[in-house]
Amino acid sequence: MLNNVGRPTRPGEVSDSVDASETFTGNKALNLETPLTFEQGVKGRIGVDLPKAKEGASRLGGLDRKEGTGLPDMSEPQVLRHYVRLSRQNYSIDAGFYPLGSCTMKHNPRINEKAARVVGLGDIHPLQPISSVQGALALIDDLAHWLKTITGMPAVAMSPAAGAHGELCGVMAIKAAHEAKGEQRTRILVPESAHGTNPATAALCGYKVDPVPAREDGRMDMEAFKAKLGPDVAGVMLTNPNTCGLFENDVKEIADLVHEAGGYFYCDGANLNAILGRTRPGDLGVDAMHINLHKTFSTPHGGGGPGSGPVVLSEALAPYAPVPYVVKKDGEYSLQEHASGEADASFGRMKAFHGQMGMFIRALAYMISHGSDGLRQIAEDAVLNANYVRASLNDVLHSPFDGICMHEALFDDSTLKDTGVTTLDLAKAMIDEGYHPMTMYFPLVVHGAMLIEPTESESKETLDMFIGSMRHLVEKAKSTNDPDVFSQAPLYAPRRRLDETGAARKPILRWQPEEAS
Ligand SMILES: *Cc1c(COP(=O)(O)O)cnc(C)c1O
Numbered sequence: 001m002l003n004n005v006g007r008p009t010r011p012g013e014v015s016d017s018v019d020a021s022e023t024f025t026g027n028k029a030l031n032l033e034t035p036l037t038f039e040q041g042v043k044g045r046i047g048v049d050l051p052k053a054k055e056g057a058s059r060l061g062g063l064d065r066k067e068g069t070g071l072p073d074m075s076e077p078q079v080l081r082h083y084v085r086l087s088r089q090n091y092s093i094d095a096g097f098y099p100l101g102s103c104t105m106k107h108n109p110r111i112n113e114k115a116a117r118v119v120g121l122g123d124i125h126p127l128q129p130i131s132s133v134q135g136a137l138a139l140i141d142d143l144a145h146w147l148k149t150i151t152g153m154p155a156v157a158m159s160p161a162a163g164a165h166g167e168l169c170g171v172m173a174i175k176a177a178h179e180a181k182g183e184q185r186t187r188i189l190v191p192e193s194a195h196g197t198n199p200a201t202a203a204l205c206g207y208k209v210d211p212v213p214a215r216e217d218g219r220m221d222m223e224a225f226k227a228k229l230g231p232d233v234a235g236v237m238l239t240n241p242n243t244c245g246l247f248e249n250d251v252k253e254i255a256d257l258v259h260e261a262g263g264y265f266y267c268d269g270a271n272l273n274a275i276l277g278r279t280r281p282g283d284l285g286v287d288a289m290h291i292n293l294h295k296t297f298s299t300p301h302g303g304g305g306p307g308s309g310p311v312v313l314s315e316a317l318a319p320y321a322p323v324p325y326v327v328k329k330d331g332e333y334s335l336q337e338h339a340s341g342e343a344d345a346s347f348g349r350m351k352a353f354h355g356q357m358g359m360f361i362r363a364l365a366y367m368i369s370h371g372s373d374g375l376r377q378i379a380e381d382a383v384l385n386a387n388y389v390r391a392s393l394n395d396v397l398h399s400p401f402d403g404i405c406m407h408e409a410l411f412d413d414s415t416l417k418d419t420g421v422t423t424l425d426l427a428k429a430m431i432d433e434g435y436h437p438m439t440m441y442f443p444l445v446v447h448g449a450m451l452i453e454p455t456e457s458e459s460k461e462t463l464d465m466f467i468g469s470m471r472h473l474v475e476k477a478k479s480t481n482d483p484d485v486f487s488q489a490p491l492y493a494p495r496r497r498l499d500e501t502g503a504a505r506k507p508i509l510r511w512q513p514e515e516a517s
Pocket of ligand 1 (some may be wrong): 100103163164165195197239269270271292307308512
């Protein structure tokens, strides 16, 4: 038997004729509701029975709390259920496919987690004597070695704590290099399709951001780029593969031209997933590039962290790298903590300690468990999977750029024209299909963009099911004369469509009891 989607009905599947929308509890079987903790709290209820604090002189110098905290009084099982219920309403890479790709999350092999918890790595402290953390320093040194090998670059700064922090490191090195030459350069060129962190970084470092338009084929417009080069240009920040999922074919010429103009080439390497083991940034003339360990080399991340963004540097920028860095002498590891000597022109320190140790361990575990052949296959499979999605949907969705893509398949919303259904509606309908929606409305250079990055770790079966869902929704959008079917999606999620603008503009950050409001 086929259900209305054309998928075989599974044993025990409830038929569409039963209205299951109303229950007394508001729960829908395994989908369990939970009120705010403030609504659940009952005065005097306790979770932990602590002995009364001893009377004695306060050591808080008069800053003692005069009233209660205002937090609800709850029992332990109440708290536990509340958070477990919330967690079950959430989506995760362990529960399903994330078409947002490595940028947000790809599969995190469990062996990495095991390695990160090994006694002696998981419980060390950055203020321990150096002699007692030789193994940890050796690990940082090993990882640095492999990052330099993979990228073909002579130096790497390990301390930046995320991709954007790595950009800051790279552009600060560029600034320091110009200052050392006594040059005052004020402009940084950034393609229009760049990730928002690129112009933000350049601006934070005091540069004027000069946007370079894209060509018809989605790459940076070389004529516009040449016209903008000049003695006041400090450098260019280019993402390769770019945010349209395309390889910038002119990358070597871009490097040569910016060097001729006396500037430096910053490459946003967050998309390393697509070229790992296939192309070395060092061979492309890159001067600085951050590598998002949490993306390419996998670490569970989200909601702002944790991340790690080591920056590989060219010969020209290496002297300006931040401290500290690991040095090995006579078989002993130590940390170079201060810029010293004439050759060392370090711009300073980016972080209190030596970097994101937990992520270093996971990244190295990921590298070692894959081996060099496996790392290369990551890029090949990531690109193959993206092209499989692109080619499989090409008859129902329009790709703005011809030809094969790298690790991301990009579509515009031209097929939805005159249907009354928008990219946002389609994304919300994907939630009903059990997927986290793809990246939408980015890159900005493509109208109603839908950017799908499957990554290397998804199987053909998973991709086929996803492609089937997309095809089903697009065909439904084109054939329906009632776009409201879409504008109301998601229908089956724990919450219906939220007022996102209202949530951003008028956030309710303080709970008010009903009687007070
Ligand atoms: C993720 C990403 C960044 C920023 O990295 P964070 O670790 O989130 O700070 C920069 N550029 C691109 C292209 C990215 O995908």
